[in-house]
């Protein structure tokens with residue numbers, strides 16, 4: 001391990017053994033480990049460099065790790081992901097009530113194990129309403145946020161578009177560039193309901209910008225939709241420019257896709273008959 005040097009301690013001569021009752025210069029005062037002192041002479045004066053002990057370096061690393069985790073936990077709370085229904089969306093609360101739900105969790109766990117930056121690392125969750133797509137998307141976000149220590153953001157697509165439009169008129173709201181920056185640069189982005197409502201050409205253009213930015217940088221991204229990738233172009237095809245945008249969006253998603261998980265079955269929100 002490279003040892004960081006502490007400011008030189010001038011000694012004449014350097015201590016080589018620990019006098020009884022006083023700390024020794026050549027061992028750590030906290031753990032007692034011997035320290036490799038380096039001595040040299042400048043203009044006839046002798047100096048000794050005393051490296052920081054490994055116990056202090058390990059402590060510093062641990063302090064930084066805890067501070068990072070605390071920062072990420074705060075970020076999850078700020079996004080409301082520990083409140084209401086979102087609070088219960090975790091890997092360990094997933095109910096594998098049928099074969100499809102169990103298969104979805106198996107594929108998700110495999111994705112979570114293998115996902116890396118700078119590779120094909122996107123996940124596409126799709127299927128009907130009330131099947132737990134958002135549950136697994138949010139659970140994946142929390143897991144990767146705390147396990148990999150990735151800055152993670154949940155974006156509800158319609159709400160994001162509304163907030164951008166609001167920022168044009170409200171000087172107190174977050175600016176469009178702030179909103180864009182968070183979504184574009186987040187280590188992990190989970191984008192929910194990308195096809196919830198028929199998009200305008202403007203909204204589809206915004207989605208393309210975001211997808212294209214993260215595609216070029218190979219940033220881990222989870223997309224949640226009702227439709228399969230094959231069905232998206234037809235859904236967004238309202239005129240020629242929109243058809244081009246839809247084709248470009250789907251092409252980039254496919255190019256960066258690591259896994260797609262389909263959700264099928266009756267709505268989980270309704271009680272079984």
Ligand SMILES: [Zn+2]
Nearest residue numbers: 028031053055
């Ligand atoms: Zn020590």
